[in-house]
Each structure stands twice: as structure tokens, then as C-alpha cells.
Amino acid sequence: MTVIHLIQDIFMKRQLLLILCAGLMGLPAYASYGPYEHGYGIKSMGAGGIGFVQPEDGYAVNANPAAAAFLDHRLDLGLNWIVVQPGGSIEGNAAGDDQKYNSDGARHFPIPQAAYVRPLSERLSFASTLFAAGIGSDYRQNPYARFGADDTGGLSVTQSGLSAMLAWRLRQTQAIGAGINLSYRAFELKGAQPFTALSQAPERVTNQGSRGGLGISLSLGWQAQLSQTVSAGVGWRSTTYTEKIDRYAGVLPDQGRLNMPALWGGGLAFTPTPRLTLAVDYQRVEYASEPALGHPLARLTEHDQPLGADAGPGFGWRDQNIYKLGLIWRASERLTLRAGYSQGSVIMPPSQTLFGLLAQAVGKRHYTAGATYALTPQWEMTGYAAVQPRNEVRGQQSIPADFGGGEAHVFFTSYSAGLSISRRFGAPAASSAP
Numbered sequence: 001m002t003v004i005h006l007i008q009d010i011f012m013k014r015q016l017l018l019i020l021c022a023g024l025m026g027l028p029a030y031a032s033y034g035p036y037e038h039g040y041g042i043k044s045m046g047a048g049g050i051g052f053v054q055p056e057d058g059y060a061v062n063a064n065p066a067a068a069a070f071l072d073h074r075l076d077l078g079l080n081w082i083v084v085q086p087g088g089s090i091e092g093n094a095a096g097d098d099q100k101y102n103s104d105g106a107r108h109f110p111i112p113q114a115a116y117v118r119p120l121s122e123r124l125s126f127a128s129t130l131f132a133a134g135i136g137s138d139y140r141q142n143p144y145a146r147f148g149a150d151d152t153g154g155l156s157v158t159q160s161g162l163s164a165m166l167a168w169r170l171r172q173t174q175a176i177g178a179g180i181n182l183s184y185r186a187f188e189l190k191g192a193q194p195f196t197a198l199s200q201a202p203e204r205v206t207n208q209g210s211r212g213g214l215g216i217s218l219s220l221g222w223q224a225q226l227s228q229t230v231s232a233g234v235g236w237r238s239t240t241y242t243e244k245i246d247r248y249a250g251v252l253p254d255q256g257r258l259n260m261p262a263l264w265g266g267g268l269a270f271t272p273t274p275r276l277t278l279a280v281d282y283q284r285v286e287y288a289s290e291p292a293l294g295h296p297l298a299r300l301t302e303h304d305q306p307l308g309a310d311a312g313p314g315f316g317w318r319d320q321n322i323y324k325l326g327l328i329w330r331a332s333e334r335l336t337l338r339a340g341y342s343q344g345s346v347i348m349p350p351s352q353t354l355f356g357l358l359a360q361a362v363g364k365r366h367y368t369a370g371a372t373y374a375l376t377p378q379w380e381m382t383g384y385a386a387v388q389p390r391n392e393v394r395g396q397q398s399i400p401a402d403f404g405g406g407e408a409h410v411f412f413t414s415y416s417a418g419l420s421i422s423r424r425f426g427a428p429a430a431s432s433a434p
Contacts, residue, residue: 035135042420046370046384047326048340052267053233058115064221064235065177068127068167078113078420085413086360093406096146105138134158153191155358173225186212199307201250213243234266253291253312281324287317316352350396
């Protein structure tokens with residue numbers, strides 16, 4: 001193949017991804033560890049969400065760009081479907097009776113996935129993926145109506161975009177990778193009128209429609225085969241720096257700033273036989289360093305900072321530690337089975353549950369299972385299912401006296417399933433993949 005033909009081939013595949021990305025923009029997304037899905041692609045999700053090591057499809061480069069060096073020329077297309085059951089309750093509040101609230105306006109969230117990997121030479125590989133994240137609520141019966149808000153309300157925060165990455169093989173069993181991630185982030189808040197009294201720009205707190213902005217982040221990774229049976233990998237994604245949302249300058253800190261947090265982590269995989277792999281991951285999500293996500297509501301009184309101010313109040317989330325365990329069993333030449341478990345620390349403190357009713361980020365653990373069946377040497381189909389059991393954070397000193405005191409409690413449950421189809425092109429890359 002000539003250089004011109006190679007560039008044309010890559011361009012055509014990129015065009016497909018760009019079309020898919022355009023379709024992804026604006027779709028609702030709801031994930032289960034804060035705004036993020038529990039894994040990286042349908043195969044990863046079936047094995048507990050492991051992603052920093054043991055890549056099985058192109059979507060793994062979202063966790064670790066170096067994974068592209070150990071993958072064949074391939075295209076992966078998938079759809080993850082999440083069903084959520086979020087909500088909360090308010091007890092002991094002077095503004096109304098004790099009551100439970102279900103965020104039941106929207107519960108089904110399809111999240112498309114796509115990834116393309118192309119070895120460019122014996123050492124250099126290219127990868128491109130779509131990605132999405134999101135969180136929010138949709139109340140037909142607004143919890144804040146007792147304080148004077150509209151009867152309906154909710155929050156929507158979505159992010160979707162396209163990544164482009166290069167991986168360089170340092171030697172046969174070791175590679176590094178880097179990438180750039182371009183995204184669009186949308187924000188909408190409805191039925192939050194009671195909080196206008198706490199803002200420096202009351203007219204830009206709620207009911208401003210869906211507003212968005214472009215964002216950018218960087219990714220780095222390393223992956224290596226340490227021995228015949230042990231491989232390792234690490235990955236890092238920077239903070240996603242995004243444009244300010246002027247129409248919500250009265251509720252988001254720094255007059256409308258909402259950056260997505262940095263993520264980093266690593267993993268080890270043990271393959272005692274060609275048929276069996278056991279992998280473990282650790283992931284850290286740095287919510288606390290982003291004002292809109294990490295600053296607590298107490299900044300209103302302790303630092304005299306109203307909503308929307310420089311370094312003003314946000315959701316008060318803590319940083320999150322996530323531990324993942326995945327088992328991969330190659331039952332036959334055509335069938336691969338997976339199972340896994342993941343557990344994350346709860347990012348919402350009990351004192352922050354009043355705002356937490358808008359974004360029920362209290363997910364704690366996942367149980368997963370999945371399988372891949374090779375239809376032909378080039379085509380394969382993968383499916384998975386997962387359950388995230390109900391977890392609840394009960395408020396402690398969560399509702400200010402000006403709002404009638406009492407406590408707000410937040411709960412969350414989710415179920416998810418997905419399918420993907422993968423196509424390999426040409427001969428496998430010459431490598432010993434982890």
C-alpha cells in the first residue's frame with residue numbers, strides 16, 4: 001500500500017467516527033460512577049471494568065493510549081444501555097411533610113461506542129474513539145417545590161467527544177502512548193428557583209435551557225509485558241478544560257466554569273495459562289480539585305462566597321478510589337467468557353445531599369458478566385450485563401436552617417447491558433500483547 005492510499009484509508013475510517021461523534025453530541029448519558037461508566041468498552045465492562053492492562057478491543061485506549069500498540073488493525077462498534085433508578089427523600093423539614101422523590105422522568109440511556117485502531121508501522125499505531133459521560137436527574141415531582149420551585153425540575157450534565165491517539169512500541173513487549181481528547185459538554189438546570197437567593201447572579205441560576213461549550217484534555221499511558229505471565233499498565237487523563245457557560249454564571253463557580261476531573265490509575269494482569277487471565281485495576285478520579293464538583297455548599301457561610309463566585313460552592317464531592325477485578329476465560333477458540341467486580345468509594349458526603357438530589361452520585365459497586373463469540377476469523381460479537389445494587393447516602397446537617405432544616409437522603413440503583421461487533425482487518429500485528 002502506498003503512503004497516499006494509507007492516508008486515504010485512515011481518512012475514510014476517521015470520517016465514519018466523525019459522523020458517529022456528531023450523532024452522539026446532545027444524546028443524554030447517565031453513568032454509574034459519578035458521570036463515568038464503570039469500564040472502557042463492552043469487553044471491559046463484562047470483566048469488572050478493567051482497562052489499564054489487558055486490552056481486548058480498541059475502546060481500551062480511553063484508559064491507556066499505549067494499548068493501541070498491542071492491538072490489531074480493527075474497528076469496534078457498540079451500544080451500552082443503562083437503566084437507572086435514582087431519587088431521594090426529605091425528612092424533618094419545616095417546609096413540608098416527609099416525602100420520597102423518584103427521578104423518574106428519564107431512566108433509559110443508550111450510549112454509543114466506537115473505536116478504530118490502525119498499526120502504521122512495526123512500532124507506531126494510531127487509534128481513535130468516541131467517548132461519553134453524563135449525570136443528572138429528571139423529577140416529575142420536584143423535591144425543591146416545597147421551597148418555592150417549579151413543580152418539575154432536574155439537572156443534565158453530558159459530555160461527548162472524539163479522541164485521537166498514537167502509541168509507540170519501545171521494544172517488543174513495552175509501549176507508551178499519548179492522545180488528545182476533544183469534547184462538547186452541555187449543562188441544563190431546571191426548577192432550582194430557591195437557590196437564586198444564594199447567588200451573585202440570580203437571573204443566571206436556573207431555567208436557561210441547555211448550554212454547552214468545547215473542551216480539551218490530554219492522555220498518556222504505558223504498558224508492558226513484564227514476564228511470560230504478568231503484564232502491567234498505567235494511564236492518565238488530564239482535567240478537561242472547557243469553555244465557561246455564561247447563562248449559568250449564577251450557579252457554577254468562577255462565573256460558569258465546569259471542568260471534568262482528571263483520572264489516573266494502573267493495573268496488573270496475571271495469565272497463568274493461555275486460557276485464563278486475572279486482572280486488577282486501581283483508578284483515582286480527582287473530583288475535589290474542580291470547584292464546580294468539589295467545593296462544598298458550606299462555602300456560602302464559611303467563606304462568604306455566593307453561588308457563581310470565584311471558587312464558589314459546588315456539589316462538594318470527594319475524590320474517588322475505584323478497585324476493579326476481572327476474570328477472562330477463553331473457553332474455546334471461538335468463545336470467551338468474562339466476569340468481574342468493582343467497588344468505588346462514595347463521593348457524596350452526608351452534608352452535601354441537598355444539592356445531591358440533583359445528581360445522585362452515590363454508586364458504590366458493580367457485579368458484571370460477559371462473553372464474546374467469534375463469528376469468523378474477522379468478525380466477533382460481544383455482550384455483557386451488570387448490576388449496581390442500591391446504595392443510599394443519608395444526610396447529616398444537610399438542609400440549612402433558612403430552608404427549614406431536616407435532612408435530605410439520596411439513593412441510586414442501575415442496571416446495564418451492551419452489545420458490540422468487531423471487525424479485524426488484514427494480518428495480526430507482530431507483537432506479544434499483554
